[in-house]
Amino acid sequence: MKAAPFAYRRAESLEEALDLLATHGAEAKLIAGGQSLVPMMAMRLARPALLVDINRLPGLKGVAFGPQRAVIGATTRQRDLELDAALQRAVPLLPAALAWVGHVQTRNRGTLGGSLAHADPSAELPLAAAVLDATLVLRSRDGGERRLPAREFFLAPMVTAAREQECLTAIEWPIWDGPGVACAFEEVAIRHGDFAIASAACQIQCDAEGRCRRAAFGLGGVAGTPLVFPDLARQLIGRHITDALAREVAQAAAARTEPGSDTHADAEYRRHLAAVLLRRALLRAGAAPARAAA
Ligand SMILES: Cc1cc2nc3c(=O)[nH]c(=O)nc-3n(C[C@H](O)[C@H](O)[C@H](O)COP(=O)(O)OP(=O)(O)OC[C@H]3O[C@@H](n4cnc5c(N)ncnc54)[C@H](O)[C@@H]3O)c2cc1C
Structure with missing residues (x-):
């Protein structure tokens, strides 16, 4: 299928983009990498009358490191982030x-902000943002700047707390200071590059003896939004992440999921996967600093 007719404007400044959003309301949509929006328009699941292109706005691109946080412009390409060595150290x-x-080809075009704004419940970047408690910075012509924790941004499948006239401009990621930080991302999909049937993400910091000092983890694809478990993460503090502990915590997290069923997997299988993947992720990240220190 082909997209319904639409008008196109390439914004030359953020002010121009925000003005177009404020003037055209629900008729207008921002386009960043186009990797989700263009297929949706081709299938007529989205029919914006006006596309506002924000790709050329220089202030929305790039990574800046501040005290204890990395600030990433919303239109920074996913591939550029993947290859950024400083980011790998700061926000692994x-x-x-x-x-x-997706694939290298989709990551060459797709942006960080586009993935978060699209809010697919199986998408990896919303899960990472929720796990690390990232902050999303939104701007609108009439409302100025608003800052929202990722954990409050995702409301339901493809529904976020962003208002119609708002543009996501930057995402702030906490940097965990000190040694012993490791992470793991585990996923099952039909083929590599497909959206996850279920996924698990965690970041863990251990002391020199391998005891957990700080932990954050979550699950994707098993509810309408990414799920995080700060109370269960606190149970890891001061302890070695043994197989028994990882299993117990992963099962407790999986019991709180609300997966749906579709042609790829039923709810019971997704819940089972959630427990297996999270246990695996906790063990990988929890063991990594101890291995590195040995
Ligand atoms: C073959 C294929 C496989 C894929 N596999 C995966 C996968 O496994 N996992 C995954 O997570 N994704 C996957 N994707 C989607 C991909 O990651 C997209 O890049 C991402 O979902 C959207 O980013 P984008 O920059 O392309 O946004 P766009 O498609 O341009 O926009 C998506 C939505 O976000 C809005 N938007 C964009 N930028 C902003 C902003 N700054 N402020 C407010 N709203 C904004 C748009 O208006 C639109 O509603 C895949 C895509 C393809 C084509």
Whole structure:
């Protein structure tokens, strides 16, 4: 199928983009990498009358490192983030998640902000943002700037707390200071590059004896939004992540999922996967610093 007719404007400044959004309301849609929006338009699942292209806005691209956070412009390409060595050291879970997103070709075009704004419940980047408690910065012409924790941004499948007239401009990622930080991203999909049937992400910091000092983890594809479990993560603090502990925590997390059934997998299988993948991720990340120190 082909997209319904639409008008196209390439914004030359953020102010121009925000003005177009404010003037055209629900008729207008931002386009970043186009890797989700264009297929949706081709299938007529989206019919914007006006596309506002934000790809050339220089202020929305790139990575900047501040004290304890990495600030990433919303239109930064996924592939550029994946290859950023400084980012791999500062926010290791983000490049680990990116390796699972689509294909090199889609990551060459797809943006970080586009993936978060699209809010597919099986997408890897929303899960990483929720696990690490990233902050999303939104701008609109009339409302100025708004900052939202990722955990409050995702409301339902493809529904976010972003308002119609808002543009996501940047995402701030906490940097975990100190040694012993490791992460793991585990996923099952029909083929590599497909959206996940279920996924698990975790970042863990261990002390020199291999005891967990800090932990964050979550599950994707098993509810309408990414799920995070700060209370279960606290249970890991001060302890070695043994197989028994990882299994117990992963099963407790999986019991809280609300997976759906479709032609690829039923709810029971997705819940089973959630427990297996999370256990695996916890063991990989929990063992990594101990191995490195040995
Ligand atoms: C073959 C294929 C396989 C894929 N596999 C995966 C996968 O395994 N995992 C995965 O997560 N994704 C996958 N994707 C989707 C891909 O990651 C997209 O890049 C991503 O979902 C959307 O990013 P984008 O920059 O292309 O956004 P676009 O398609 O341009 O936009 C998507 C939506 O976000 C809105 N938007 C974009 N930027 C902003 C902004 N700055 N502020 C507010 N709203 C904005 C748009 O209006 C639109 O509604 C795949 C895509 C393809 C084509």
